[in-house]
């Protein structure tokens with residue numbers, strides 16, 4: 001199906017921020033993509049409009065019952081001028097899994113891709129070019145029907161906004177300290193841990209703040225039933241290099257199926273490094289550390305790509321991993337993945353998606 005996307009251009013383009021002062025998610029491009037949904041009518045009126053506030057009725061269900069899902073991906077400017085996305089279809093597939101779980105209507109992935117392409121075409125001048133910078137893309141869906149009945153909304157809006165973001169590791173890839181959370185839990189099987197839905201992040205903020213007070217960047221969540229098995233970190237999946245094998249928690253129904261996670265697993269398999277997707281307890285991890293078998297730990301996610309873990313703090317003591325330094329494997333995965341994303345390294349997997357956009361600087 002082809003869509004006609006109405007375009008209203010901004011008459012007051014913003015001044016672009018300096019590329020060494022971008023930060024994360026602070027600046028937004030000149031335009032956004034919007035589509036409406038109504039029961040009986042389906043998705044309609046796809047349009048690109050100047051970036052602006054949205055007006056919602058105070059009774060809109062998003063404010064009360066939290067039907068809200070999102071995605072995160074990036075557009076990269078290659079040195080040769082190509083504009084690349086990384087596995088974007090996987091993001092829209094996952095957005096629909098999140099929609100399904102939150103009882104929200106499925107988006108036509110082709111419409112989402114068409115809207116994204118057009119939006120990037122119009123705002124391509126916002127894709128930064130300094131090393132490590134990129135354009136972060138945030139598609140999201142919210143329930144907009146003004147009604148306080150606890151029932152699925154009859155109206156939704158799908159939007160895509162974009163934000164130029166700075167190099168995550170401006171001072172070189174740097175290991176973080178992570179707090180093993182044994183009190184609060186993020187998700188349980190049967191809950192919404194597999195969905196990228198707003199409430200999962202709201203419920204994690206308090207634990208994150210307490211971890212920050214202990215000098216930790218993020219929380220390592222444990223399973224909600226036994227508080228024993230490792231799940232994931234804030235907005236990253238986790239990997240542990242133990243006895244020459246890489247272990248990562250299986251997709252057991254309470255963690256997010258990360259696209260970076262998938263890519264890391266594929267790379268490790270390509271390199272003939274054994275990968276085990278299984279349950280792993282904190283006890284096993286600390287025991288492996290005890291006998292010197294835990295050589296590396298790292299997180300994976302779109303924002304940081306790879307985030308080496310230099311130490312785990314917990315109620316039962318703290319451990320340092322890999323001397324608190326970035327491990328060789330983490331560095332190799334990071335270099336390869338970012339190499340593919342920026343088009344510096346050959347992509348035998350077909351992960352990169354070249355935007356058919358005249359590369360405007």
Ligand SMILES: *Cc1c(COP(=O)(O)O)cnc(C)c1O
Nearest residue numbers: 235236237256258259260301302
């Ligand atoms: C987004 C996210 C991830 C990472 O997913 P990617 O597709 O690799 O960016 C991991 N865990 C949670 C909870 C997330 O929200």
